[in-house]
Amino acid sequence: MKPKILIVDDEKPLRETLARWFHATYDTLTAPDAESALKLVRENPDLALIITDVRMPGEDGVSLLRKAKEAKESAKQN
Amino acid sequence: MKDFFNGVRKHIGKLDAEHLREQYELVADEFAKCERLLHALKEGIIRLDANGEVLQANPAAKTLLGMNPADALQTMDLPIGVSSRREISLSYPEDRTLEIQTIPLDEETIVYIRDTTAEHRRTEEELRAGATKAVCDLAAGVAHEIGNPLNAISLNIQMLERDPTDRESIDICKSQIRRLDGIIREFLSALKPARPNLTPGTIAEPLKECLDTLRNQLEERRITVTLDIPASLPSVALDKNQIEQVFFNLLKNALEAMKDGGRIGITLSADDRDVSVAIQDSGFGMSDEQLSHLFEPYRTNKEKGTGLGLMISKRIITEHGGSIAAASKPGEGTTFTIILPRLERRIRELK
Numbered sequence: 001m002k003p004k005i006l007i008v009d010d011e012k013p014l015r016e017t018l019a020r021w022f023h024a025t026y027d028t029l030t031a032p033d034a035e036s037a038l039k040l041v042r043e044n045p046d047l048a049l050i051i052t053d054v055r056m057p058g059e060d061g062v063s064l065l066r067k068a069k070e071a072k073e074s075a076k077q078n
Numbered sequence: 079m080k081d082f083f084n085g086v087r088k089h090i091g092k093l094d095a096e097h098l099r100e101q102y103e104l105v106a107d108e109f110a111k112c113e114r115l116l117h118a119l120k121e122g123i124i125r126l127d128a129n130g131e132v133l134q135a136n137p138a139a140k141t142l143l144g145m146n147p148a149d150a151l152q153t154m155d156l157p158i159g160v161s162s163r164r165e166i167s168l169s170y171p172e173d174r175t176l177e178i179q180t181i182p183l184d185e186e187t188i189v190y191i192r193d194t195t196a197e198h199r200r201t202e203e204e205l206r207a208g209a210t211k212a213v214c215d216l217a218a219g220v221a222h223e224i225g226n227p228l229n230a231i232s233l234n235i236q237m238l239e240r241d242p243t244d245r246e247s248i249d250i251c252k253s254q255i256r257r258l259d260g261i262i263r264e265f266l267s268a269l270k271p272a273r274p275n276l277t278p279g280t281i282a283e284p285l286k287e288c289l290d291t292l293r294n295q296l297e298e299r300r301i302t303v304t305l306d307i308p309a310s311l312p313s314v315a316l317d318k319n320q321i322e323q324v325f326f327n328l329l330k331n332a333l334e335a336m337k338d339g340g341r342i343g344i345t346l347s348a349d350d351r352d353v354s355v356a357i358q359d360s361g362f363g364m365s366d367e368q369l370s371h372l373f374e375p376y377r378t379n380k381e382k383g384t385g386l387g388l389m390i391s392k393r394i395i396t397e398h399g400g401s402i403a404a405a406s407k408p409g410e411g412t413t414f415t416i417i418l419p420r421l422e423r424r425i426r427e428l429k
Contacts, residue, residue, distance in 0.1 A: 011230070013226075013227075013230040014229060017230055017233045017250060020237065020247075032299075032338060036338070058362065
């Protein structure tokens with residue numbers, strides 16, 4: 001099975017190009033903002049990697065990564 | 079003055095001819111002082127009766143208006159008996175801007191006229207000085223703004239190296255090149271504003287054109303646009319391309335300030351003086367601090383903006399004789415309001 005990665009960028013052309021770029025080797029998910037990205041993180045505990053834009057409207061990429069890490073750790077505990 | 083008159087009123091029955099004469103002289107003297115004061119004022123003062131007929135006008139009113147105040151007011155269509163404030167531009171005998179206020183006073187209406195040309199010139203000079211500084215910031219702005227499209231093109235060219243028949247990569251390259259072109263064009267128009275080429279029309283036309291241009295983007299982000307356009311909309315004098323650019327800037331801002339699935343409400347309306355457009359978004363909103371710098375160049379609140387869109391928009395609307403304003407609260411979205419003078423009024427004022 002291909003490893004699963006998540007690409008987050010509010011710029012659609014970049015997001016989709018990156019998705020196509022990694023498509024052959026990875027199972028790619030995409031999200032246009034931090035909020036929908038976090039939803040995908042929670043739904044996909046097997047996520048191997050997140051590639052995110054830092055500057056996005058709403059929550060930024062750094063905060064997304066922090067929350068994603070928290071989500072993953074609390075999922076491990078349960 | 080009030081005490082003096084009250085005193086006279088109280089004792090007038092008891093006064094003999096000599097005292098009456100004395101009091102009369104005092105009143106006449108006070109009256110002459112008021113007249114002199116009115117004459118000396120740099121501001122124009124006109125008293126209108128309840129029908130809007132001129133009762134009295136000081137010399138400054140005539141000088142400022144450049145003609146007989148009664149004739150001038152006739153072309154202005156001032157509201158009688160209510161408070162109002164407006165600015166008009168006159169070109170005869172020289173270019174100038176006047177602020178005209180009406181102030182109701184009992185049955186009468188006072189018209190107060192002030193020359194604001196110097197203030198306007200100062201604002202323009204400040205803008206120009208700001209623009210010079212802006213040119214220095216320009217390189218930074220351009221570099222920042224073109225980063226994303228260049229990135230996308232670069233990635234897609236690498237994809238094309240893998241597979242030269244990749245149609246999607248070609249399309250993305252093309253659209254990103256168009257975007258770069260748009261960015262350059264925006265910077266150029268910020269540096270060298272074009273005078274509007276005004277023709278009669280309604281603001282609904284450029285608005286609809288703009289929504290057409292943005293349709294794909296709106297659909298893709300599942301953004302609902304509600305349009306409220308009255309059945310008959312009065313004409314304004316407008317440069318359709320420039321006004322479309324203003325709508326584009328405002329709608330782009332709205333889009334960038336909200337998450338997918340947001341709402342934009344656009345309401346067009348008119349009264350007997352103006353046509354207005356209100357664009358309300360369900361975005362992140364702005365603080366008072368952000369609002370206060372909103373129309374200044376390079377004051378972007380967005381991570382990916384040029385900080386020029388609203389400055390350009392404001393300049394375009396001002397050159398159309400209109401005004402643009404924004405109201406916002408953090409977390410509650412933003413409303414932009416554009417007001418343009420109705421065609422008939424603009425023709426009158428330009429006369």
